[in-house]
Amino acid sequence: MVVKALIDHPVADWVSRKVYDRLSSRALSCAVNARNHLIRAQKIADISTTVSYFCATHATEEAVACFVASAKANGYRSWASKMNIRDHAQKVVVASYAQVIADHAEQIDLAIAHNPAADDLLAKVRSGDKEVVYPLGLRLFSFNEDGENPSPAAANDALVSQFPDIRTMVEYVHKRASFRDTALYARDEGAPDLRTSTDQTYALPIRFFACPNAY
Structure with missing residues (x-):
């Protein structure tokens, strides 16, 4: 199963260890609960299948x-407080939206691996005709290719540009946002049955946690 492969992956083990080292309070509790539910x-x-x-x-x-x-505990309280967790x-x-980013990372063949010698994570990305390895960090990730304008608005515009138009983006997000209820709750037409579904959307919540191809 995808979840077992994820939990047993060296990158997942590294993330789990760092959670206890670096997080505290609610952030730590949520991280532990996320792993427990996986x-x-x-x-x-x-x-x-449904309970799973x-x-x-x-x-x-x-x-x-x-x-x-x-984010609230690390300098982004004003932005993070706009969301009710x-x-x-x-x-x-x-x-x-995280799934959109994960899908894009997969499309560009981003690869992540654990470096046991330094006990850190590495990312392999393509730069022109070459593959380059960098220490993994959020600084590597941005849809915004405008180095002169690092504003949140520019980053948002760059993310939106991944879709043909705003309507397509909104429809995608609405489909993802409503899928949980569709998969779990009965309708007039009957009860949901994940075992008989061919909709690939069922795999997306798990793929959100999965690393791109490790190397």
Whole structure:
């Protein structure tokens, strides 16, 4: 199962260790709960696909809450405070945008690996005709290619440009944001059954946590 491969990956082990070293208070609690629910998703998968999916999606939301709580504690309180981490819909929207970024990283063949010697993470990216290895850090990630304008507005415009138009972007986010309820709750047409679905969207919440191809 994808979740087990993720939990057992050396990069996941590094992240788990750093969580305890660097986070505290609510950020730490949310991170631990996210990992716990991933483990539950893996353990329950053979018994109930639906319950396993619920655990995976809850892990996603807890990861978002961890991200927001960490931002508040590390100099981004004014921005992070605009989001209510108790609001399910807001957390799913954040996870949806994170999925956009993860999809893009996969498309450009970004690779991440653990360096045991230095106990850090490395990222392999393509620069022109060459593949270059850098220490992994958020400074490597931005849709904004305008080095003269590092403003949040420019970064937002660059992200939006990944879609044909605003409507397409909004429809994508709405589909992701509503999918959890569609997958878990019964409708007039009947009860949901993840085992018979061919919609690839079911895999997205798990892929949000997965690293791109390790090397």
